[in-house]
Amino acid sequence: MIEIDRLTYTYPRADRPALSGITLRVQEGETVLVTGRSGSGKSTLLGAVNGLVPHFYGGRFSGRVVVGGRNTRVHRAHDLAGIVGTAFQEPATRFITRQVADELAFGLEAAGLSGDEIGRRVRATIERLDLGRLIDRPLDQLSGGEQQRVAVAAALAREPRVLVLDEPTSQLDTESAQGVLDWLSDLCHQDGLTTLISEHRLGRLLPEADRVAALGERGELEAWGAPEEVIPRLAYGPPLIEAARRLGLPSVLSDDTLALLRNRLLAWAPRPLEASGAETRLACRGVGFAFPAGFELCDIGLEVRSGEAVAILGGNGSGKTTLLRCLMGLLTHRGEIAVDGAPFHQRPVAGRAQAMAYVPQWPSAFLFADTVRDEVLTTLQYHGLEPGGALDPEAMLRAFGLMPVADRYPRDLSAGERQRTALAAVMIAAPKVVLLDEPTLGMDSESQAQLARRIRTWKQAGLSVVVATHDVEFASAVAERAIVLHNGRMAAEGPTAEILFERPALQTALQHFTGRPWPACVQDLTTDAGGDHADD
């Protein structure tokens, strides 16, 4: 169904290829998981299959890509739309119409089908994909999971033979993501679709994949084959494989290895709760905000001590981002906020910014200077601070591993590098509290691990960290305590591992595997975690 032969592609004005010498063949009905680190070319490879590469972006293209018998050098993306359906991450930014039914019909109208045929196919898609309850809803009022389902349905309305999905669950909470993946899996098997799907979090998708294409850092095909052959060869992997590696067990998870792993994990003693910091750093009481559309964040109270990290958990639309924006003063909120006892709720955003650092979900909107170095200098300039002493931009760039890209344009960097740039740009002001909104979005596992290490360093230096995330593995790795929001209200508060374990939809892979709250994540399996390393 898909033949890629010696594909090398370089974006316009790029100094190295995004894809280099890729050769692979995908049979009809196969599901292929495309994986690789940030910037390894996963989206570019998907773009080569749906025809956006090279026609939409330009650049240098060599080799051959044939999809359903059509050579993509000859056929453009709109010619291929009849056989390749595409759904991207952030579907809301790519919706073309305003209502669900119109969105499903748009591609059919573009194909020049008759009105009767359009109506028949829209009805069939709605029925087949069970979207009846959404049909007349405005797209901007759907949840993230519902929007992603509509995006996939719109891609399938033309009855394509190939489905291309670019990180379809990256923005969804655990429950919605699993719901979308289960739904997709049924759909692909039922229709015999050939599916290419890129994703950072391997654990969710490996059971569904027939093959894995792993891209290397230079856009080359690092490994290609069945999941059980490819995954053990990668430096990263899903939590169970990472745990096995950490405990010195084989990466290939045979039944024997799984049994051994379970025994070792069950014998792991709980980490004693860390002694809390001496003083409360961030305190808020009765914080709330009402949106005109109806959603309301109600009466949130929270205390974060010096050297402590707290995770804010909850499904999409539960109020996590709203709470962080209230803390930062970006919304005119109710309630009281104090840092080190000093009232903050009357201060404007800029007045809170030196004590509180905030990095939003998509750091792209955060970066506006010409170079990475300028981003760091700009913050100092805004705060009226002179570089020097503790405020050393070069040291900050080194600390965040940004020296190799210090003179590059920030928005051209990979997701992980952009995140590090945004962090360096706020941390240069030496804040006391760090607020991170979905910091692992679009990040590969190595970048996530780096960020987790960095947060631990901040805590050791006495900083307080608040992380809003739907990534339960990350939350369990960095935060001692967690609060759960539901419909804008506090639903629970407590130690992170227990909070996650109590809710089946939030359990980490290790908790699910062992049926115990502890250990919750791979990072718990370290010698300094205070665990009893009794082996099997």
Added chain:
Amino acid sequence: MVWAGSAGGIALLVRNPWYLLLIAAAAMMIRWRATGQRPSAGMLRLFAGLMVFPTLLNFLFSRAGETVLLEFPVRFIGGPYTLEALLFGAAAGLQLASLLLVMMTFSLLLSPTDLLRRIPAGLAPAGITASIAMNFAPQARRSFDAVREAQQVRGHAPRGFRDLRGIVTPLVILSLESALTVGEGLATRGWGDAAVSEAGRRMAWAGVGLFALGAIAWSLAPTRGWIAAILVGVGATLLLAVLARSGSRSRYRPEVWRRRDSIIVGVTLGVLSLTAILVALAPSLLVYEPYPQAAWPTFSWPVALAVSLLALPAVLPGHD
């Protein structure tokens, strides 16, 4: 689309402040009816701002006119500053503001998707471009908020107009990125895939080219309007021929053409035709010329009545 095309065309042809004010009022009434909200103070400020800028510009840099208001004994910047230059600048500003109001009403009532669906099949790239262009303004607004917010959380206290320098570049980049995202979505959804022959596609582009040439001819030689008219006429014929050959795209939920729509289209095209005839036969009725000596602009009740008919969509009963 017909209303916006006609009202915009008339606003370009007319330079008489009375009629321009009527066009602006018609656009505001239609917006009021569509949104159910009175014209906001922000919109009135925008309207006034668009008038003030050309007024001041012309007042400061034009030396024509006989009624001298100010004169300083300073070389180059000493004047004379005339009343005629002030009035001419104000008329130009009013024309600009009226045209913008018409276009704002147009973009309020017609979504980018509606526009896409009405573009002939052979002009798919133009459809994508138009959609990206229409998405640009709302995206720019969102990007502006995002950049300002990013600056504030990094310690920057807003300083009004002085912030513009630091905002313009990221604003343009963010907006273009968003617009390209929409373009990606359109391409992968098969926009431009309708069955149109290569000959049809060429004919459509030739039609667009002739339209553009007509506009250039009009701006270069307004006294020989017949050249522009011929070019535009041939261009329109070619585009209609492409539409007839390729057929319009089917719609999942086709819009219903009502009697009200026929009335609005007929009346607005009638007002546009009348204006075009007046431009050719009695241009002084539509143009305000304060030079060399200031005078009140002429006012003709029949012309004012005709231009007022542009407010018809705001008063006719029925859905928008």
